[in-house]
Amino acid sequence: MKRLARWRLISLFAMLALVLSGCGKPYLSALKPAGEVADTQFDLMKLSTYVMVGVILVVVVIFVLVFLRFRRKDDKIPKQVEGSHRLEIIWTTIPILLLLILAVPTVASTFKLADVDQMDKKNTKALIVNVRSHLYWWDFEYPGQKIVTSQELVVPTNEKVYFNLKSMDVKHSFWIPAVGGKIDTNTDNANKFWLEFDDKRSNEAGNLFYGKCAELCGPSHALMDFKVKAMSRDKFDAWVTAMQNVKAPQKATTASAQKGQEIFNQSCIGCHAVTPANKMPETARVAPNLTNFGDRSRVAGILDHNKEELKNWIKNPETYKPGNMMTGKYNVEKLTDEDLNNLADYLMSLKVQ
Template sequence: MINGTLLRWIKNAGVLLAVAMVSACGEEYLQSTIDPVTDYGEVSHNLYVQIFWWTMIILVVVWALMAYILIRFREKPGQGKPKQIHGHMGLEIAWTIAPAIIVVAIVIPTIQGVFQVQRPPDGDALVVEVTGKRYWWNFHFPEQGVTTANELHLPVGRPISLRLESGDVIHSFWVPQLGGKRDVNPVVAVPEGQEAKRNWMHFTIKEEGVFWGQCAEFCGEAHSLMGIRVIAETEEEFQAWLTEWQTPAPTANAPETGPAEDALSGGAEPDEADAQEVALTEDPLVARGREVFFRETTCVLCHAIQGTAAPGIIGPNLTRIGSRSTIGAGMLENTPENLARWIKDPIAVKPGVQMPGADYPASYEGITYPATNLNDEQIQALAAYLSSMR
């Protein structure tokens, strides 16, 4: 008959098992390491699965032996002191050789996997230069002349090569479903004629989707808020995105005004007609925001917008920022309200961010940038202008 103590132990174990099973049925985790979507990720995942099953085999064998020993050799009523023994050559050899075999079985696929994921792709890979900065990511497509920030568009079925470097401290690029994390190091100066060492990451994405990641190397106050968002899409969608990004948004520059009749009657060139049409239909708040951006603040010192006079390279590129889903490296949904909130007081949203607010300055690499001193009207207009660039 089961005594009360044992029964309580069984009940408690049952509750723990039930809780563990329920937790395994939770909702989808955005940064899952066990749902790879690339060839690189599959190599890591397959190795993980092999090690997991070796662990389960060891666990079952050890627990089974422990249970057998505890039951078979438990103390019995009236039993005297058992005979003491020391050493067993056969067992000692067995439990030395068996783990060695298991280690070899793990080491071989591990080494194979390391070389496999480091091998550059055979085909014509799409190269993306990834630069980690506190606390955001810069993505530059050198062959296409496109630069964006925090949200990375990539095609499915095409080899990808990420060239990783840091603009300040050590970061680590990690999008779990793409593969293992890779250190992003500051570039060390080398003698002329030599190429600086950078880490690379090679993979091919196999399915469409949105995949989240983040910096995986502590880099300062906002380390945990340095997010990455990868949008994997078809080759056609990716090419359309590139084409769009290479063309300035209609509201990026002030349109040239002129008689509406000229534009509508064909008296102007097509581009001029488009500009005049925008001039007629543009929201005055957007026009006011553009004036604030270029004439009433120092935004252009840090930020760039494709096709405009904004040449900044310190902060994120703002080309077509209105089409991004988030701002602040994944901190906020991209809405005019959240943009205004970010512009007014970025540190309240993301502690440690190196961006001046309306009421306080910011320091970057020893240079102090003054507070923007923007009032609410200017901030709302600036947010409207940025949101309009889609």
């Protein structure tokens, strides 16, 4: 009975795993590629799977044939074979061929995906994004456009986007599952690679992808998300122009937001920037740039983008992201409910489009 109960439990977990494997969104899955790099990686995954399944099938067929044909029928001892040069050559050659089938496209793809010569040219026209990872948020700088954003990466489709990645505290890892990656962000050196976002498949995903930190980096590692907005080149150029037109801190337009701006200037401006042309050195970026905060799709990368969730985050960020660097940076207990409401009004009004 105990053994039967154990098998029932195993069967239940197997069925649950099968059901859960169908959950999720297309923009979160590496099995639904949406770019050239993701296509290449997916093709390598399929190739290795086909090879492994083929090997398993051949071994199973040989096992069944040997089991049926050479099963013992009487007490006679069969002829003992010490070795066979032909068989030894066969089972040595086949693994070598399989390794070549796997190694050649893998090595070729590795060199292709590692080709970042274009971003190192003196007057390159390639779009370059400097990615800086922090506990637990992301910073995106467009040096050619003189723009800095945080938590939401904006990219054009159907062209290579080059990334220059570095960490400002501990090791993290930059990964956009549906588009490609992943690659570590280190503290002592910068890694480089490129991605391409397919226009058609980006449209199918709603032009929104999720990025993750894929390296265990602390208690809020699982919450270190960022969003990627993929759009046509024309829309991307319009977004760049709108960001570049924000030359000074945006002024509040309502009485509540004006009070919130005063609070922001007294307690938040020391860490957060509200202009896209962030001229501070990268080592001084201790908090996300909030220039286009009102245009974002998430608060702190994980919460719904609305006023109530924003107030909850400001009031107690440790509840949502344990170990974050914002906790304890200001005397939040001194802020009244009215102060929080005014500050939230100001931050939600920071839009550039």
